[in-house]
Amino acid sequence: MSRRGALVAAGLPVAVVALLASAAGPAAAGTAGSPGVNDPYFPLAGNGGYHVKHYDLTLGYDPGTRHLDGRAVITARSTQQLNRFNLDLNGLKVTSITVDQATATFSRDGQELVVTPRKSIAKDREFRAVVTYGGIPQPVTDPDGSLDGWIPTDDGAFVAGEPQGAMTWFPANNHPKDKASYDFTVTVPQGRSAVANGVFLGQTTSGGRTTFRWRQSEPMAAYLATATVGTFKVEQYTTPGGLKVYNAVDPREAAASAPVLKKLPSVLDWESKIFGPYPFRAAGAIVDHAPKVGYALETQSRPVYDRAPDLSTLVHESAHQWFGDSVSLTTWKDIWLNEGFATYAEWLYDEQHGGQTAQKTFDDLYATPADDELWSFAPADPGSGEHIFEAPVYSRGAMALQKLRQAVGDKTFFRILRTWATDNRDGHGTTAQFIRLAERESGKNLDALFHTWIGTAGKPSQP
Numbered sequence: 001m002s003r004r005g006a007l008v009a010a011g012l013p014v015a016v017v018a019l020l021a022s023a024a025g026p027a028a029a030g031t032a033g034s035p036g037v038n039d040p041y042f043p044l045a046g047n048g049g050y051h052v053k054h055y056d057l058t059l060g061y062d063p064g065t066r067h068l069d070g071r072a073v074i075t076a077r078s079t080q081q082l083n084r085f086n087l088d089l090n091g092l093k094v095t096s097i098t099v100d101q102a103t104a105t106f107s108r109d110g111q112e113l114v115v116t117p118r119k120s121i122a123k124d125r126e127f128r129a130v131v132t133y134g135g136i137p138q139p140v141t142d143p144d145g146s147l148d149g150w151i152p153t154d155d156g157a158f159v160a161g162e163p164q165g166a167m168t169w170f171p172a173n174n175h176p177k178d179k180a181s182y183d184f185t186v187t188v189p190q191g192r193s194a195v196a197n198g199v200f201l202g203q204t205t206s207g208g209r210t211t212f213r214w215r216q217s218e219p220m221a222a223y224l225a226t227a228t229v230g231t232f233k234v235e236q237y238t239t240p241g242g243l244k245v246y247n248a249v250d251p252r253e254a255a256a257s258a259p260v261l262k263k264l265p266s267v268l269d270w271e272s273k274i275f276g277p278y279p280f281r282a283a284g285a286i287v288d289h290a291p292k293v294g295y296a297l298e299t300q301s302r303p304v305y306d307r308a309p310d311l312s313t314l315v316h317e318s319a320h321q322w323f324g325d326s327v328s329l330t331t332w333k334d335i336w337l338n339e340g341f342a343t344y345a346e347w348l349y350d351e352q353h354g355g356q357t358a359q360k361t362f363d364d365l366y367a368t369p370a371d372d373e374l375w376s377f378a379p380a381d382p383g384s385g386e387h388i389f390e391a392p393v394y395s396r397g398a399m400a401l402q403k404l405r406q407a408v409g410d411k412t413f414f415r416i417l418r419t420w421a422t423d424n425r426d427g428h429g430t431t432a433q434f435i436r437l438a439e440r441e442s443g444k445n446l447d448a449l450f451h452t453w454i455g456t457a458g459k460p461s462q463p
Helices: 251-261 264-275 311-319 336-352 358-366 391-408 410-423 431-442 447-453
Strands: 050-062 067-078 085-088 093-099 105-109 112-116 126-135 147-152 157-160 179-189 193-196 199-206 209-221 227-230 233-238 244-249 282-287
Touching: 050 227, 093 105, 093 112, 179 193, 179 227, 193 209, 193 244, 199 244, 233 251, 244 251, 244 264, 251 282, 251 311, 264 282, 264 311, 264 336, 264 410, 311 336, 336 358, 336 391, 336 431, 358 391, 391 410, 391 431, 391 447, 410 431, 431 447
Parallel strands: 050 179, 244 282
Antiparallel strands: 050 067, 067 126, 085 112, 093 126, 105 112, 147 157, 157 227, 179 209, 193 227, 199 209, 233 244
């Protein structure tokens, strides 16, 4: 994500669930999936007891009434015996749920949807839940005051779910630890487009409505899903390497976007040379006209921008396809692994394309006074969800990577970046794992370096 507010010219945690009894009778001890994964910043985000393998989402949206109709088919595998489990869903009215074709009972408590299947689900068994729902989606307000989720616009909706917003438009296991593949079938009024993740499978129009179909085959965290709706100019092409590109641009942003989007293939090619092969089958951009949003997001395979991006923002969101999307977080406190790395990609791009060196960018930042926001907390532990999109995570996270580069030399440094992205492809990583990788590849003890640059607040005494 581009730092919240960075593109603007001017200027939650989910509710505690009460595990209710249902018509199926009281649950046996130890067989209910937990209502969260105990993330230190969003402890009730996600759910325990199962892993989602695939979401098949069928949506209909009317921008005039802002009403969304949804049907989510969730294929999952239990990790324990389950006689009830939770899904994250904020607002929206659930009308029916089936589990393995049998009607299930359900209850709501805040953003928790508690599902009780007719029969208990054995451990390590695949099951399918179908949730039918609808209503007017409402974005969530994050701890930093910004909106995320299904955000209405004057011609549709800007859909960007970091960190909590996926649950505003579909029932999900809404934490980065749980990644799945996706199919999207989205119907909107004729003349509007619905743009989601992955490969575009086609569109059909009937009775004044157009249906768009998309497939994201590689694993994806729920917050990276999108189904942005608007009036878009669409550009499709295939790169010489076979990558399918789909760009959707609001006509009001087309002129400003064109020269930047023209560089997308070369940016992805440059990043592939540094970080390893591009991790997905598709690429592109969604450029909406949503000036009240204030940020762009690295929605998987096709970032969504609230306005025409500049080149640095394009480089940043593209780098996230490796760092954050393909290699995902295990806890939100490790977000510097996403934002620090994407910010450092901006520095590298400048360095290798006629701009100032990464070291000069580092030096300019180090000159920032000690009482500046930049030094206010440790990048590897922002302290709460309120701070995860603030300057230390981005800029000081990137400074830590420049210090690592100084310590180990260019050859080893770039091998570390590439190894991190390729060895953890489609998976997850932690700060501790990255430090171990850096020490293994360099043969150096780097505890002091990382403690100083990401593990403590305050301006380091030495640059």
